[in-house]
Amino acid sequence: MVRTRLVVCLGISCFAHGVLAPAASADTLSQMPTLNYYGLPGLVDMPTANVMPDADLSLTGSYVDGTLRGTIAFQVMPRLTATFRYAAIPEFTPDSTPINQDYYLDRSFDLHWQILDEDSWWPSLAVGIRDIAGTGVYGGEYIVATRHFGADDRLAVTAGLGFGRLGERDGFANPFGLGNRPPRDFGLGGTVNFDQFFRGDAAVFGGVEYQASDRLRLQLEYSTDIYTAEAADGVIEIESPINLGATYDMGRYGTIGAHYLYGTTFGLSYSLSTNPRRGAFNGTLDAAPEPVRPRPVSAEPYATSWVSQPDGAPILRDNVERLFEEDGGLELVSLSLDPQRATIRVRNIRYGQEAMALGRVLRVLSVTMPNSVEVFEVIFIVNGADASRVRVNRSDVEALEHDVNGASGLMARADVEPAGRVGDPDTITIRGTTPDRLTWGIGPYVETALFDPDAPFRGDLGLEAQARFEFGRGFVAEGALRVPLIGNLSDARVVDGVEPGGPFPVRSESALYYQESEARLDRLTLSHYGRLGDDLYTRLTFGYMERMFAGASAEVLWQRVDSRLGLGVELNHVWRRDFDGGFGLQDYSVTSGHVSAYFPIFGDFTGQVDVGRYLAGDYGATLRVDREFANGWRVGAFATFTDVSFDEFGEGSFDKGIELTVPLGWFTGTSSRSEQTTTLRPILRDGGARLSVEGRLHDLIPDYHQPALEETEAMLWR
Amino acid sequence: MALISLPRPLVVCAAAACFALSACGTAEESPLGTVLGGVASGFGQVGGGSDAAPSDPRQVLDRATIEAIGQPLLTAELTALPGASLMTRVGRNRGVDSWRDSAGLGLALSDAGLLRATRGFGFDLMSSDASGTAQALAARRPAEVNRTMVYLDGELREAREIHRCRLTVEGQAGIEIVGRNHATTQISEVCSRPDGDSYTNRYWVEASGTIRRSEQWISDEVGSIRLDRLTD
Numbered sequence: 001m002v003r004t005r006l007v008v009c010l011g012i013s014c015f016a017h018g019v020l021a022p023a024a025s026a027d028t029l030s031q032m033p034t035l036n037y038y039g040l041p042g043l044v045d046m047p048t049a050n051v052m053p054d055a056d057l058s059l060t061g062s063y064v065d066g067t068l069r070g071t072i073a074f075q076v077m078p079r080l081t082a083t084f085r086y087a088a089i090p091e092f093t094p095d096s097t098p099i100n101q102d103y104y105l106d107r108s109f110d111l112h113w114q115i116l117d118e119d120s121w122w123p124s125l126a127v128g129i130r131d132i133a134g135t136g137v138y139g140g141e142y143i144v145a146t147r148h149f150g151a152d153d154r155l156a157v158t159a160g161l162g163f164g165r166l167g168e169r170d171g172f173a174n175p176f177g178l179g180n181r182p183p184r185d186f187g188l189g190g191t192v193n194f195d196q197f198f199r200g201d202a203a204v205f206g207g208v209e210y211q212a213s214d215r216l217r218l219q220l221e222y223s224t225d226i227y228t229a230e231a232a233d234g235v236i237e238i239e240s241p242i243n244l245g246a247t248y249d250m251g252r253y254g255t256i257g258a259h260y261l262y263g264t265t266f267g268l269s270y271s272l273s274t275n276p277r278r279g280a281f282n283g284t285l286d287a288a289p290e291p292v293r294p295r296p297v298s299a300e301p302y303a304t305s306w307v308s309q310p311d312g313a314p315i316l317r318d319n320v321e322r323l324f325e326e327d328g329g330l331e332l333v334s335l336s337l338d339p340q341r342a343t344i345r346v347r348n349i350r351y352g353q354e355a356m357a358l359g360r361v362l363r364v365l366s367v368t369m370p371n372s373v374e375v376f377e378v379i380f381i382v383n384g385a386d387a388s389r390v391r392v393n394r395s396d397v398e399a400l401e402h403d404v405n406g407a408s409g410l411m412a413r414a415d416v417e418p419a420g421r422v423g424d425p426d427t428i429t430i431r432g433t434t435p436d437r438l439t440w441g442i443g444p445y446v447e448t449a450l451f452d453p454d455a456p457f458r459g460d461l462g463l464e465a466q467a468r469f470e471f472g473r474g475f476v477a478e479g480a481l482r483v484p485l486i487g488n489l490s491d492a493r494v495v496d497g498v499e500p501g502g503p504f505p506v507r508s509e510s511a512l513y514y515q516e517s518e519a520r521l522d523r524l525t526l527s528h529y530g531r532l533g534d535d536l537y538t539r540l541t542f543g544y545m546e547r548m549f550a551g552a553s554a555e556v557l558w559q560r561v562d563s564r565l566g567l568g569v570e571l572n573h574v575w576r577r578d579f580d581g582g583f584g585l586q587d588y589s590v591t592s593g594h595v596s597a598y599f600p601i602f603g604d605f606t607g608q609v610d611v612g613r614y615l616a617g618d619y620g621a622t623l624r625v626d627r628e629f630a631n632g633w634r635v636g637a638f639a640t641f642t643d644v645s646f647d648e649f650g651e652g653s654f655d656k657g658i659e660l661t662v663p664l665g666w667f668t669g670t671s672s673r674s675e676q677t678t679t680l681r682p683i684l685r686d687g688g689a690r691l692s693v694e695g696r697l698h699d700l701i702p703d704y705h706q707p708a709l710e711e712t713e714a715m716l717w718r
Numbered sequence: 719m720a721l722i723s724l725p726r727p728l729v730v731c732a733a734a735a736c737f738a739l740s741a742c743g744t745a746e747e748s749p750l751g752t753v754l755g756g757v758a759s760g761f762g763q764v765g766g767g768s769d770a771a772p773s774d775p776r777q778v779l780d781r782a783t784i785e786a787i788g789q790p791l792l793t794a795e796l797t798a799l800p801g802a803s804l805m806t807r808v809g810r811n812r813g814v815d816s817w818r819d820s821a822g823l824g825l826a827l828s829d830a831g832l833l834r835a836t837r838g839f840g841f842d843l844m845s846s847d848a849s850g851t852a853q854a855l856a857a858r859r860p861a862e863v864n865r866t867m868v869y870l871d872g873e874l875r876e877a878r879e880i881h882r883c884r885l886t887v888e889g890q891a892g893i894e895i896v897g898r899n900h901a902t903t904q905i906s907e908v909c910s911r912p913d914g915d916s917y918t919n920r921y922w923v924e925a926s927g928t929i930r931r932s933e934q935w936i937s938d939e940v941g942s943i944r945l946d947r948l949t950d
Contacts, residue, residue, distance in 0.1 A: 277872040281840035282939075288824025288837035290729070291809020291816035306739050315739045322742050323729070353874060367729060370739060402814040402826055402834055404847040404866050407876065631874045669840055714876040717844065718837065 028153040029211050030118065034219065034247055035255075035271040037062040038130065038138070039071025039083055040112050043207040043221040044243040044259050044267075046166070048158045049126035049146035051114045054078045055627075056275050057635070064259075064267030065236045066090040070456070072658075072680075074635055076627065081112040082637075084658055084680060086456055087138070094137055094229050105454070107682045108134040123147035130165070133192050140165035140225070141198050142205075152211070159206040162224045163198050169224040169241055171201030190653030190682075191646060207243075215249040223262070239263035276633035279666040284718065286671050289360050290323055292401040293367040295394075302372035304339035313430040319368040320344070321433060327360055329671065332432035333381050338425035342369050343377040345386070347437065351671045352632050352663050354380070354703050355411070356715040358390060362397050369394070379419050380704040383695055384474035385529035385537065386419030387704035388561050401717065411713040416561050416706040418534035440467035445482060449489060450680055460487030460514070464522070478694065479524035479544075490514035502648040503616035503686040504588060506548065510684065512579045513547050520581020522547060527695060535560050537697050546692040549574040549615070550585060557697035559598075561705045564606065566598035566698055572691050574615075590617050592691060598698055604628055615689040618642035622688065630711050632663030632675060640688030648687065655688035657681035729808070775804040776946070781897045784948050791948040792817060794825065797933065798941040828852060831921075831929030831947060833936070841939035844868045844876070851907060851919075854885045856927045858903045861885045865909065869937060883909035883919075893922055893931055895946050900930045909935070917942065 033050030036042030039060030041050040052058065052075040060071045067090065073083040085108045092104035108131040118124040123145040131138040144160030161167075163174075164181060174180075181200025207221030221243045230236050240263030247257035247269070254272035261267050295302070306312055317335055324330040329350025336343045342365060351357035358378055365376045376397065378390045392414045400406035445464040450457060462484035469477045492511040513520070525543035532538055537557045544550040551574030559566040571593035578584035594612030601607050608624040620642025627635050639656040646653035657679050664674040702708055729742055775793055784791060794817075795802035803823065809816035814834055817825045824837035832852050836842045850863025862884050871877040888904040902922035910916040919942075922931040928947065935942045 275872070279872055282870045282872050282877075283840055283842045283844075283874070285838055285840050287822025288816070288818050292811050293729075293809065294811045309739055312739045315741055319742045368742070398811065401811050402845065404845045404868060406845055629873050631872070712874065714844065714870055715874055718842070 028148075029156045029209060029217070030148050030153045032273070034209060034217055034257075035060045035073065035269075035273075037064065037069060037259075037267065037269060038110070039069070039073045039085065039271065040081060040110060040128070041126075043158065043209060043219045044245050044261065045223050045225055046158070046162075046205045046207055046221045046243075047112065047126070047128055047142055047144050047160065048156065048207075048209075049114060049124040049144045049160075050156075051075060051079060051081055051112070051126070052273070053275065055277055055629070056273050058271055058273040060269065060271040062267060062269040064261055065265045067230070067235060076635075079114040081110075083110045083112075084108075085110070085138070088456065089137075089230065089235055092230060092233050092235050094135070101454075105456070106135060106137050108132075108138050118146070118148060129197060131193075133190055136193055136196065137229070138165060139193060139196060140167070142166050154211040156209045157206075158208070158221075159204065161202050162205050163200060163202050164196060166205060166224050167201050167203040168226045168228060169203050171203045171224075173202075174198075174200060175202055190651070190656070215251075217247045217249075219243070219245040219247070219259075227262075236262065237264040276629045276631065276635070276662075276666075279631060280669040283669075284665065284671050285669045286718070289718065290327065290363045290367060292363050292397055294398040295371045298371075302370070304370075304372045306370045306372075307337075307339055307427050313428045316368060316370075316428070317430045317432065320364060323364045323367060327364070330357065330361060330364075331434070331437065333435050334429065334431045336424040336426060336429045337369075337373060338427040339372050341375040341377065341425045342373045343379065343389075343424045345379045345381050347381050348673070349437075350673060352665050352673050352675075353671070353712040353715040353718070355407075355709050355712040356671065356718050358709060359410075359716040359718065362392060363401075366394060366397050377424075382700045382704065383476050383527070383529045384470050384472070385531065385701075387701050388706075389417050389419040389421065390704075390709070391415040391417070407713045407716040410716060411710055414709075416709060418531075418561055420531055421534055436469065436471040438467070438469045441465075447484075447487075447489065449492065449684075450678075454493055455488075455491075458488050458492060460484040460489045462487070466522075474529040476527045476529065476695065477525070478527075480522040481519060482522045483519040484514070502650070503618055503644045506576070506588075506590075506615040506686050507684050507689045508686050509579075510548065513577075513581065516579035517581030520547070521583065522581075523694065525694065529695075529697075532556065537701050539695065539697050541693055541695070544577065544583070545574070545694070547581070548577055549691055550577050551575055551589070553691065553693050555697055557701060559698070559701055559705065562707075563705075564598070564600040564702070564707050566596075566702065568594075568596040568598070568698060570594050570596070570612075570696075572693075574691055590615055592617075594622075594690075596698070601625065610690075614640070614642055614687070615691060616644065616686045618644045618687055620644075620688055622690070626659075630714075631666060632661070633666065634659070634661040636660075640690075642688045644687030650685055652683040652685060655681070655685065774802045776802065776896055776948075779804075779896055779948070784896060789949070790815075793946045793948065794819070794823075795944045796941060797944055802944075825943075825945075827945075830856065830927050831932060831945065833932075833934040833943070833945075836936050836940070836943075839936065839940045841937045842870070843936050844870060851883060851885065855905060855921055855923055855929065858887060858905065858923055859885075860887055879912050881909040881911055883907050891922060895931065896948055900924060902930055 033041035035058055037045050040047055042048050054075050056075045058073045062069045069087040071083050071085040073081055076082050087106045088103040090103055110130045112128040114126040116125040125145050127143050130140045141163040142160050146156055146158045149155040178199045182195050203224040205222055205224040210218045212218055222241050223243055226238050227236050231238055243261045245257055245259035247255050249255045254270055257269035259267045321332050324332055331347040333345035333347055346361050348357040361378050362376055374394050376392045376394055380387045396410055396413045400410045442465045446461055448459040462482055464480055464482045466480035521544055523544055525541050525545055527541040530538045535558055539555040541553040553572040555570040557568040573591045575585040576588040592613045592615055594610040596610045598608050604627045606626050606628055610622040613619050622638055622640040624638040636659045641654055659679045661675050661677045664672040790807040792805050793802045794805055803819040805817040805819045807815050808818045813829050814826050815829055822838055826835040827833055835845050845868045848865040854861035865881045865883055867879045867881055869877045885905055885907045888906055891902050891904040893900050893902055902924055905921045907919040908916055917935040919935055920933040921929050924930050931946050933942050933944045
């Protein structure tokens with residue numbers, strides 16, 4: 001498979017890429033494995049012991065005899081692959097109760113772990129579990145070995161031991177003595193099927209793969225999956241264990257495959273891989289920054305008579321604002337000086353890499369500040385609140401602009417401290433000409449619900465008018481109005497009434513909000529951001545926070561500037577909103593809230609635990625793990641367990657999902673603070689539901705703290 | 719005749735010499751700078767909507783215009799693309815000059831003309847230390863030196879490379895740049911990268927040590943840049 005960067009051509013941005021990017025060289029079978037019909041490293045239906053390159057993210061679609069499978073696979077760590085799959089099987093009734101749908105829709109989740117790397121003579125070895133927590137339709141486990149041969153690993157031989165679905169052809173008694181496999185539980189799904197793993201009969205599968213040319217690969221496998229349930233329903237016929245296939249790598253357009261399966265039918269596959277670590281550019285196309293202006297060497301101390309110049313303050317403000325305007329990414333909130341120190345409050349409206357914003361502010365200060373000012377202090381303003389105070393010596397800025405160790409050198413010399421620890425200089429103080437910030441817009445919006453149990457995709461397209469006003473010291477007023485034009489979100493399933501003993505339908509009646517409104521008030525809130533002490537940040541929000549709830553929300557975050565560890569408390573009291581999307585409220589109200597811990601795990605991984613009360617009044621905890629990349633990508637998973645029992649929760653047993661955040665600049669190659677977050681949630685129900693509030697503190701404040709500035713420091717002089 | 723827009727020259731705000739604060743202004747306002755307008759960046763565009771042919775400022779500039787502009791000027795062209803861009807000097811700091819074209823592409827060159835960094839090319843050279851090369855060029859002597867090149871990886875973290883370079887004196891060469899002849903020594907520098915690939919830089923160095931013309935490597939994706947210094 002030839003692996004290339006995603007290419008986005010936007011006018012001039014192509015010059016560096018479209019033409020100049022080197023011809024991508026083909027990867028060998030071991031460098032980039034073929035992805036099988038389940039979207040995992042494998043042959044056709046069977047797995048191999050390979051893994052994708054670390055952090056790779058792949059989408060695979062496959063089709064055979066009416067059965068469609070779509071899989072997202074993520075290489076979580078160099079040895080661990082995780083997948084989420086959505087399958088549609090026509091006229092299939094695995095639990096023997098006829099369904100009123102053309103397709104049986106199934107969601108499944110797999111883990112694949114490479115235990116051993118291929119060594120000089122030893123094959124790579126992997127274990128995997130398919131359908132860990134679903135309905136178990138695809139439940140099967142394997143231990144598999146793969147060995148590559150020949151120059152450039154052109155030939156790969158695989159053999160494995162399969163259980164469950166993968167142990168059905170010519171199965172033999174369980175080699176580990178683990179006894180029988182209990183019957184599948186087609187209950188609610190969502191629970192881990194521990195009592196099944198590696199139990200029951202086992203069978204030996206295997207196959208070979210050959211790299212015929214740079215782009216063409218051929219596969220031959222012996223499959224131990226006999227599709228018992230599907231064959232019984234006439235979905236597929238199985239006459240032979242042999243599957244044959246060919247895949248062709250189309251470079252940046254993905255890989256297609258065509259296969260002859262089970263002696264009876266043909267199938268097709270398509271996969272596309274990307275990697276958070278390979279954006280459009282290794283850098284940005286943004287214009288070159290303002291050069292640093294070094295002060296002239298002087299034996300005498302620099303003059304300080306400027307402090308008494310009557311029009312000094314507006315001149316300094318205008319000079320800073322002129323260069324900020326040229327830069328296009330920074331806004332002056334205020335400026336305070338004394339003869340030796342300048343403190344600037346700045347809004348970063350453009351740079352996703354926070355160190356890059358810091359570097360550009362320092363450059364502008366070096367050009368504009370009088371020579372006697374030796375200390376620069378930069379305070380980034382987030383929603384009107386001071387995030388931190390970064391103190392840098394001007395001589396270091398001058399000395400390190402072109403230094404080969406200039407980025408890490410300047411960050412090492414900078415002090416990052418709580419904004420309120422020292423006072424601002426007070427000889428000259430002036431506000432920016434537009435210290436408040438109003439943004440508004442009218443445009444299209446797309447709202448989607450992916451992979452719900454009844455339909456793989458629902459969506460609405462409509463018009464949204466939104467406005468946001470940051471004013472005073474820490475106030476933010478914002479709102480959005482939405483008018484859906486076309487779509488099918490209102491077709492979603494509504495649970496009738498409240499199940500006895502079950503949670504109040506805080507989320508499962510969401511379709512009513514789509515059905516009973518024409519135009520709707522999406523949000524309308526007034527918030528205040530502030531500080532209680534050095535490391536204590538606060539947020540208060542009143543109003544209509546989300547579609548379904550309105551009320552008040554208060555949050556306190558304890559977050560040291562030099563640490564990734566944070567602790568937060570949030571308390572909300574909210575009323576359920578009317579279905580018509582207006583200002584009305586219903587009888588249901590609830591006090592919810594959480595104590596949250598945010599902590600680093602290791603490497604790129606961070607964790608979050610929230611313990612508290614959810615919208616249905618249930619008590620419990622949410623666990624969340626994210627892999628965060630320095631360029632702003634995040635891939636994470638979460639799960640919530642509350643005192644709503646799995647039976648009361650219903651299908652899925654508990655709330656869980658996957659979240660993917662992609663920074664816009666990764667696609668375009670120009671700096672932006674915009675990012676797109678997509679949550680894949682198998683089913684949205686009432687247990688473990690949290691209030692959705694814009695601008696939670698932990699999403700904002702740590703951006704300008706020392707760990708984030710150090711993580712992005714390579715862009716300091718960009 | 720194509721028109722050229724000049725990038726803005728050095729910005730000066732707080733007065734360095736006087737004691738009073740003053741509004742920002744450009745250091746050497748040029749009447750021609752505002753008269754000439756038109757072509758943005760001279761670098762060729764691929765797939766973009768512009769139908770303007772890549773331009774070469776050297777074809778529309780003559781000595782008299784260069785003198786009249788009265789600012790330091792150089793032309794820069796990517797060897798992989800047609801067209802050239804006109805750059806002016808917008809900053810000087812500790813022996814390194816910042817140059818910029820009207821589209822916002824930037825270069826940092828030592829005052830002799832050795833490439834130190836690029837900005838805005840997508841796969842930029844973030845910073846570098848080629849002091850060994852600088853010394854050999856100043857002495858116009860063959861040498862074997864290491865240079866440190868700092869790039870970004872796809873995650874936007876620093877990626878450092880040490881390149882092993884060998885400089886060879888090719889001989890004397892007279893070159894002409896926009897109607898002026900220069901006596902130079904031609905020196906080539908072959909560098910090998912950690913992955914085994916290699917590239918060649920070429921320098922035409924005057925007796926004063928000024929690199930009058932050069933072809934210097936930036937990065938794998940961008941390739942090399944060819945620089946002509948139009949002024950002293």
